[in-house]
Amino acid sequence: xxxxxxxxxxxxxxxxxxxxxxxxxxxxxxxxxxxxxxxxxxxxxxxxxxxxxxxxxxxxxxxxxxxxxxxxxxxxxxxxxxxxxxxxxxxxxxxxxxxxxxxxxxxxxxxxxxxxxxxxxxxxxxxxxxxxxxxxxxxxxxxxxxxxxxxxxxxxxxxxxxxxxxxxxxxxxxxxxxxxxxxxxxxxxxxxxxxxxxxxxxxxxxxxxxxxxxxxxxxxxxxxxxxxxxxxxxxxxxxxxxxxxxxxxxxxxxxxxxxxxxxxxxxxxxxxxxxxxxxxxxxxxxxxxxxxxxxxxxxxxxxxxxxxxxxxxxxxxxxxxxxxxxxxxxxxxxxxxxxxxxxxxxxxxxxxxxxxxxxxxxxxxxxxx
Amino acid sequence: xxxxxxxxxxxxxxxxxxxxxxxxxxxxxxxxxxxxxxxxxxxxxxxxxxxxxxxxxxxxxxxxxxxxxxxxxxxxxxxxxxxxxxxxxxxxxxxxxxxxxxxxxxxxxxxxxxxxxxxxxxxxxxxxxxxxxxxxxxxxxxxxxxxxxxxxxxxxxxxxxxxxxxxxxxxxxxxxxxxxxxxxxxxxxxxxxxxxxxxxxxxxxxxxxxxxxxxxxxxxxxxxxxxxxxxxxxxxxxxxxxxxxxxxxxxxxxxxxxxxxxxxxxxxxxxxxxxxxxxxxxxxxxxxxxxxxxxxxxxxxxxxxxxxxxxxxx
Numbered sequence: 001x002x003x004x005x006x007x008x009x010x011x012x013x014x015x016x017x018x019x020x021x022x023x024x025x026x027x028x029x030x031x032x033x034x035x036x037x038x039x040x041x042x043x044x045x046x047x048x049x050x051x052x053x054x055x056x057x058x059x060x061x062x063x064x065x066x067x068x069x070x071x072x073x074x075x076x077x078x079x080x081x082x083x084x085x086x087x088x089x090x091x092x093x094x095x096x097x098x099x100x101x102x103x104x105x106x107x108x109x110x111x112x113x114x115x116x117x118x119x120x121x122x123x124x125x126x127x128x129x130x131x132x133x134x135x136x137x138x139x140x141x142x143x144x145x146x147x148x149x150x151x152x153x154x155x156x157x158x159x160x161x162x163x164x165x166x167x168x169x170x171x172x173x174x175x176x177x178x179x180x181x182x183x184x185x186x187x188x189x190x191x192x193x194x195x196x197x198x199x200x201x202x203x204x205x206x207x208x209x210x211x212x213x214x215x216x217x218x219x220x221x222x223x224x225x226x227x228x229x230x231x232x233x234x235x236x237x238x239x240x241x242x243x244x245x246x247x248x249x250x251x252x253x254x255x256x257x258x259x260x261x262x263x264x265x266x267x268x269x270x271x272x273x274x275x276x277x278x279x280x281x282x283x284x285x286x287x288x289x290x291x292x293x294x295x296x297x298x299x300x301x302x303x304x305x306x307x308x309x310x311x312x313x314x315x316x317x318x319x320x321x322x323x324x325x326x327x328x329x330x331x332x333x334x335x336x337x338x339x340x341x342x343x344x345x346x347x348x349x350x351x352x353x354x355x356x357x358x359x360x361x362x363x364x365x366x367x368x369x
Numbered sequence: 370x371x372x373x374x375x376x377x378x379x380x381x382x383x384x385x386x387x388x389x390x391x392x393x394x395x396x397x398x399x400x401x402x403x404x405x406x407x408x409x410x411x412x413x414x415x416x417x418x419x420x421x422x423x424x425x426x427x428x429x430x431x432x433x434x435x436x437x438x439x440x441x442x443x444x445x446x447x448x449x450x451x452x453x454x455x456x457x458x459x460x461x462x463x464x465x466x467x468x469x470x471x472x473x474x475x476x477x478x479x480x481x482x483x484x485x486x487x488x489x490x491x492x493x494x495x496x497x498x499x500x501x502x503x504x505x506x507x508x509x510x511x512x513x514x515x516x517x518x519x520x521x522x523x524x525x526x527x528x529x530x531x532x533x534x535x536x537x538x539x540x541x542x543x544x545x546x547x548x549x550x551x552x553x554x555x556x557x558x559x560x561x562x563x564x565x566x567x568x569x570x571x572x573x574x575x576x577x578x579x580x581x582x583x584x585x586x587x588x589x590x591x592x593x594x595x596x597x598x599x600x601x602x603x604x605x606x607x608x609x610x611x612x613x614x615x616x617x618x619x620x621x622x623x624x625x626x627x628x629x630x631x632x633x634x635x636x637x638x639x640x641x642x643x644x645x646x647x648x649x650x651x652x653x654x655x656x657x658x659x660x661x662x663x664x665x666x667x668x669x670x671x672x673x674x675x676x677x678x679x680x681x682x683x
Contacts, residue, residue: 106582106583110582110583111582118573122572122574124574125574125592125596126596128404128595136583140582185577
């Protein structure tokens with residue numbers, strides 16, 4: 001059924017086995033700076049992670065911390081100039097995406113790596129019917145005919161839970177509600193069964209009742225297709241449910257990376273602590289204000305000399321203002337960029353209480369009593 | 370204006386009365402809805418636009434079929450066969466001119482040149498303008514600077530003077546008038562298209578299309594162009610009127626068609642001498658220009674509304 005329109009000798013990367021010793025997606029110390037008139041903006045500054053099929057990576061951070069720009073860089077969607085790759089590499093199934101030609105990247109985009117955008121209201125072209133837009137990727141990458149693509153579009157719409165799909169493919173985006181449009185976006189991104197699905201704040205523009213449905217839908221699709229998901233969000237609650245791995249970003253670079261368990265129960269970086277402290281707690285008898293992280297993220301043009309978080313860090317010492325911290329790795333691959341990461345006492349003293357640590361303490365107290 | 374408003378209200382009523390019928394029509398007639406198909410459905414309901422289309426088609430047919438019947442009934446456009454400056458009558462509906470030629474015959478033949486100039490010159494400048502505007506807006510940077518400064522230079526010269534200067538270089542003659550008006554008209558189209566692209570380009574669906582693996586050309590033609598086509602269509606249809614007027618001005622100045630061949634502009638030029646005594650010599654070709662330019666403008670207006678997907682139910 002799948003017939004290649006052009007480039008018959010093209011090796012379909014998607015169907016190749018992942019080479020021995022490498023991961024599905026490897027981001028290795030990626031650096032992408034914007035060269036603007038105001039100076040060099042270090043938008044992506046040393047991001048590293050790995051991702052395998054079936055895994056979900058949560059990327060968490062404040063607005064402007066470089067979450068979206070990192071994934072756009074991976075997709076090669078950053079305009080160069082003003083952007084420029086300053087170092088590092090992105091490897092997809094062992095092949096460097098940064099060295100690929102534009103034509104090769106066009107084949108990768110949508111086919112191997114697809115993306116869901118934040119705002120479903122503006123991410124669909126208003127002049128085309130839903131069916132046409134769903135078909136575009138399939139006709140481009142899989143060489144489907146109009147009829148084949150339309151048939152598959154109806155299947156996809158039914159799959160993402162849009163009722164009466166045969167009729168709805170003929171409708172225009174403005175005839176859909178926000179939640180339905182986001183479903184369409186998901187269907188569009190999954191149309192070519194990509195290996196990696198990048199979801200850039202997929203639920204931010206939706207109301208809370210729909211959010212859970214959309215997240216569930218993405219998980220369901222992941223189970224069915226076995227694709228990897230990169231979920232970009234500023235909502236720790238969203239990633240807590242779905243992510244296997246979490247990367248916490250601050251000022252263009254990851255400050256902590258680990259499994260979801262490690263990030264939530266053994267966080268090592270003061271910024272991650274701040275994020276966890278600012279999650280509203282529901283099981284509380286008395287009302288207490290949230291604990292925000294004071295201050296604002298630094299300008300990426302005039303980044304602090306030392307640790308980027310040092311101006312806002314309540315534990316900052318002289319060394320933090322002077323020297324950039326190197327990543328500190330634990331045996332499980334959990335890493336953090338903090339000068340005090342190798343001091344278990346410091347971490348234990350300042351870590352926010354989690355449900356597990358509270359239980360542990362209670363058990364210890366009970367043992368004493 | 371009020372007439373138009375009434376029209377819209379009538380349309381509203383019509384579509385409100387028979388929504389079911391409409392849906393059935395859509396379901397049975399077309400398996401897929403397309404941008405242009407839907408636009409035509411909406412345009413059909415706009416009476417002014419339909420009148421404009423009918424008028425334009427009527428003029429085109431009149432101009433194309435002129436050889437078949439005009440010389441027999443009205444006389445050849447360039448031959449003196451009647452008394453000079455006869456008033457309007459049944460035999461000569463538009464009267465005759467200072468050399469005894471039938472004015473209606475000349476107006477009909479004039480339509481050939483005037484309509485051809487309008488459409489062809491606009492086509493030339495629209496194509497050049499679209500390409501230039503697309504390159505400037507989509508690639509930006511140095512391309513934008515070069516193209517838009519070039520456009521500024523073109524626009525800095527008085528338009529008519531520039532056309533005359535160009536005709537002086539490439540020589541007179543009607544095909545050179547097409548070329549001169551066409552080539553010199555691109556800067557304003559390029560500007561309109563550039564600004565339209567810059568607006569549309571920022572939309573997420575353009576990024577979404579890129580993330581689906583669409584090429585630059587595909588994005589420009591399939592995603593950006595249909596979303597900015599409304600402003601271009603309006604501009605182009607109005608430009609047709611402008612080109613007809615420019616040709617008239619050139620003919621008036623003696624740079625356009627070579628006498629005795631008629632064009633609407635040269636007819637007005639010839640008629641102005643007798644404005645106080647035989648006003649039809651000038652009024653009749655003037656009316657032809659007026660109605661035709663108006664028809665193109667109304668068509669452009671209707672097209673803009675029809676091409677707006679969200680206007681469908683209004």
